[in-house]
Amino acid sequence: MAAPSKPAHAEDSGSTAKRGKPTLRTIAEITGLAVTTVSRALSDAPQISLETRKRVREVADEIGYSPDRAAQRLKTGRTNVIGVLLDPHEEILGYGTSIMSGIAKALQGTAYHLIVMPNFLNKTNVEAVHYITRNAMADGLIFSRTEPLDPRVRLLSDLGFPFVTHGRTELSTPHPYVDYDNFTFAYQATKRLIAKGRRKPALISGPADFTFAGYLQHGFMTAVREAGCAYEILTGVDLDSPAGMIRDRVRQRYAEPDPPDSFMCGGEVCALATITGMSDCGLTLGREYDIVAKQTSHLLSAIQPQVETIYEDLTATGEDMGRVLLQKIGGESDVSRLQLLLCPQIPASFDAAG
Amino acid sequence: MAAPSKPAHAEDSGSTAKRGKPTLRTIAEITGLAVTTVSRALSDAPQISLETRKRVREVADEIGYSPDRAAQRLKTGRTNVIGVLLDPHEEILGYGTSIMSGIAKALQGTAYHLIVMPNFLNKTNVEAVHYITRNAMADGLIFSRTEPLDPRVRLLSDLGFPFVTHGRTELSTPHPYVDYDNFTFAYQATKRLIAKGRRKPALISGPADFTFAGYLQHGFMTAVREAGCAYEILTGVDLDSPAGMIRDRVRQRYAEPDPPDSFMCGGEVCALATITGMSDCGLTLGREYDIVAKQTSHLLSAIQPQVETIYEDLTATGEDMGRVLLQKIGGESDVSRLQLLLCPQIPASFDAAG
DNA sequence: CTGGCCATTTAAAACGTTATAAATTCAGCA
DNA sequence: TGCTGAATTTATAACGTTTTAAATGGCCAG
Numbered sequence: 046m047a048a049p050s051k052p053a054h055a056e057d058s059g060s061t062a063k064r065g066k067p068t069l070r071t072i073a074e075i076t077g078l079a080v081t082t083v084s085r086a087l088s089d090a091p092q093i094s095l096e097t098r099k100r101v102r103e104v105a106d107e108i109g110y111s112p113d114r115a116a117q118r119l120k121t122g123r124t125n126v127i128g129v130l131l132d133p134h135e136e137i138l139g140y141g142t143s144i145m146s147g148i149a150k151a152l153q154g155t156a157y158h159l160i161v162m163p164n165f166l167n168k169t170n171v172e173a174v175h176y177i178t179r180n181a182m183a184d185g186l187i188f189s190r191t192e193p194l195d196p197r198v199r200l201l202s203d204l205g206f207p208f209v210t211h212g213r214t215e216l217s218t219p220h221p222y223v224d225y226d227n228f229t230f231a232y233q234a235t236k237r238l239i240a241k242g243r244r245k246p247a248l249i250s251g252p253a254d255f256t257f258a259g260y261l262q263h264g265f266m267t268a269v270r271e272a273g274c275a276y277e278i279l280t281g282v283d284l285d286s287p288a289g290m291i292r293d294r295v296r297q298r299y300a301e302p303d304p305p306d307s308f309m310c311g312g313e314v315c316a317l318a319t320i321t322g323m324s325d326c327g328l329t330l331g332r333e334y335d336i337v338a339k340q341t342s343h344l345l346s347a348i349q350p351q352v353e354t355i356y357e358d359l360t361a362t363g364e365d366m367g368r369v370l371l372q373k374i375g376g377e378s379d380v381s382r383l384q385l386l387l388c389p390q391i392p393a394s395f396d397a398a399g
Numbered sequence: 400m401a402a403p404s405k406p407a408h409a410e411d412s413g414s415t416a417k418r419g420k421p422t423l424r425t426i427a428e429i430t431g432l433a434v435t436t437v438s439r440a441l442s443d444a445p446q447i448s449l450e451t452r453k454r455v456r457e458v459a460d461e462i463g464y465s466p467d468r469a470a471q472r473l474k475t476g477r478t479n480v481i482g483v484l485l486d487p488h489e490e491i492l493g494y495g496t497s498i499m500s501g502i503a504k505a506l507q508g509t510a511y512h513l514i515v516m517p518n519f520l521n522k523t524n525v526e527a528v529h530y531i532t533r534n535a536m537a538d539g540l541i542f543s544r545t546e547p548l549d550p551r552v553r554l555l556s557d558l559g560f561p562f563v564t565h566g567r568t569e570l571s572t573p574h575p576y577v578d579y580d581n582f583t584f585a586y587q588a589t590k591r592l593i594a595k596g597r598r599k600p601a602l603i604s605g606p607a608d609f610t611f612a613g614y615l616q617h618g619f620m621t622a623v624r625e626a627g628c629a630y631e632i633l634t635g636v637d638l639d640s641p642a643g644m645i646r647d648r649v650r651q652r653y654a655e656p657d658p659p660d661s662f663m664c665g666g667e668v669c670a671l672a673t674i675t676g677m678s679d680c681g682l683t684l685g686r687e688y689d690i691v692a693k694q695t696s697h698l699l700s701a702i703q704p705q706v707e708t709i710y711e712d713l714t715a716t717g718e719d720m721g722r723v724l725l726q727k728i729g730g731e732s733d734v735s736r737l738q739l740l741l742c743p744q745i746p747a748s749f750d751a752a753g
Numbered sequence: 754c755t756g757g758c759c760a761t762t763t764a765a766a767a768c769g770t771t772a773t774a775a776a777t778t779c780a781g782c783a
Numbered sequence: 784t785g786c787t788g789a790a791t792t793t794a795t796a797a798c799g800t801t802t803t804a805a806a807t808g809g810c811c812a813g
Binding site: 078079080081082085092093094097116118119120121122 | 760761762763764765767768769770
Binding site for chain 2: 768769770771772
């Protein structure tokens with residue numbers, strides 16, 4: 046445990062005084078102003094004369110000043126950090142990376158940093174949230190896998206701690222969210238299967254815990270009811286199931302009587318696994334059965350062009366979440382402006398005949 | 400710009416004095432000791448009597464004290480933050496998520512947080528590194544996509560700033576890294592293709608910029624040379640190419656004379672795209688051709704069991720990188736202890752006859 | 754010339770921690 | 784008794800910023 050002191054990578058070579066990282070004091074000495082004035086000038090306080098503000102900014106730029114985040118944080122209590130609760134268990138292709146890319150993009154140019162809080166040994170997600178708020182580790186929180194009565198949302202709402210969820214809840218207190226319209230997605234996707242002449246679509250839905258699973262199911266049911274056709278909701282597997290399990294389940298289902306003739310898959314992995322299972326049974330996609338799936342990367346349509354897909358742009362979602370959270374932190378109190386329901390883009394091909 | 404002051408979520412209700420988040424002062428008042436003593440006691444300084452240390456720790460635990468990171472950081476100059484340079488452009492399945500999960504696991508229980516620095520508008524990666532070191536935004540850095548003469552490595556080595564790369568360099572200054580033995584992987588994978596009776600394996604390698612591409616190539620070449628068979632290194636595409644492009648390239652290649660009869664794919668997406676391309680040409684995996692691929696998720700083998708795969712555990716890699724970086728920061732100066740070459744696990748099935 | 758008011762600038766304190774140097778206590782011993 | 788040194792504790796200052804309250808100087812009405 047050789048404890049190294051302050052980082053060694055800081056050249057020392059000064060003409061007048063010590064020359065480390067420039068601080069407010071450096072600028073103050075150069076301009077002959079007081080530290081306070083410099084601080085104010087840089088934050089464009091109206092009480093500082095326009096001329097002084099300009100001069101200070103110039104000097105600051107010249108010497109490459111950037112404020113010490115630790116000091117700011119200590120003084121103001123604001124961390125300038127946005128936390129993302131990352132779930133290691135994402136079967137959705139590129140979920141984590143895309144979302145984070147998006148958030149990072151929204152944070153570009155702001156004072157905010159993105160920090161990842163993985164949900165590991167932190168037993169439950171609620172505990173992680175508790176920990177973060179108690180220790181003031183971030184100014185805002187972003188998380189996904191939202192449940193209808195999500196306890197994290199409850200907690201954060203109670204505390205008045207800013208957050209955005211990916212997905213809606215059914216709680217009475219409205220809160221900021223960004224969500225994909227999974228109802229419309231499922232509805233359109235299922236209608237498409239029926240339009241192609243399929244008479245018994247099957248749904249592979251999300252884990253029942255999560256809100257979006259309900260929307261998927263609702264959209265699916267609405268479409269099959271409208272058409273008055275048979276349907277099935279595949280049991281025993283969901284979008285979180287590993288590919289091998291979905292594959293086996295599909296295969297097994299086909300050994301039983303009255304199998305479905307098409308699938309509405311909520312994800313790419315699910316679609317690929319389904320195709321493999323069906324193919325093992327000797328059935329060909331586009332001939333004996335069809336699939337419509339949600340796509341979040343560009344893999345599926347490249348690998349299986351036969352699958353019709355509706356694209357959900359997770360990077361854009363992340364960007365929206367970042368933006369919404371910044372607004373919330375910035376004081377926006379009209380929650381309805383902080384709720385975004387992103388509309389699925391239905392491909393033009395969906396209008397064509399089956 | 401309604402600037403909210405200090406976070407509102409902090410109950411106020413004190414009997415004796417103000418009761419906010421407990422600080423060293425709180426403990427000092429309770430125990431009747433000086434703040435300095437408390438600080439020392441909590442850091443287990445030998446100069447504080449054992450009894451005092453124990454009592455202070457008890458009180459600290461009781462009132463749920465946790466040190467203010469901002470204050471520590473301001474005072475010590477240490478940030479207790481590990482930064483990951485995340486490249487949005489990862490075609491490797493789950494790369495970002497896996498690596499980060501791993502790092503987070505290694506950081507569990509330490510004082511370190513994981514913060515993501517995406518490489519976006521920060522024009523080049525070197526500039527991002529420059530920015531991070533200049534502004535002391537982290538105590539250590541982790542990044543991937545390492546190049547033989549990686550400028551980031553150069554810069555950080557010069558500055559003496561702790562870092563770990565995923566991948567090796569060819570720079571003369573040794574530095575901490577964690578790498579997968581891609582030579583052995585490629586060598587074994589190619590040998591396997593040849594053992595299965597294939598006579599003209601093709602390699603789809605990584606982008607030429609990156610060090611690992613060279614190792615892949617070297618392993619591949621060693622195997623084909625040993626066997627004295629024909630070979631091909633597919634041009635125009637690499638592991639970063641989108642699936643659709645790889646698919647088309649493979650298809651196109653088969654329209655030309657003397658095509659390869661097997662593929663060594665460095666990634667799952669690549670393998671899937673190759674299969675699709677070949678299938679478009681009417682060729683069946685396992686019959687007209689074979690593939691051995693590197694797998695980093697569990698998707699490929701579930702979808703295409705015909706593909707023989709060698710698994711690279713990216714989460715474990717992340718964990719190793721985290722551990723190594725902590726050691727480096729902790730003062731370990733024997734670089735050779737900070738260099739890990741992870742050995743591919745060759746499946747037992749590779750020994751069986753083709 | 755005094756007093757008051759404005760615009761602008763400033764000094765001092767504080768955030769919570771750690772480092773430096775000094776103080777306190779007490780035992781051992783001349 | 785008084786001195787030395789070890790063991791333990793403490794006061795003070797500092798990190799870089801923002802906040803609060805106060806100071807400065809100019810200008811005009813009285």
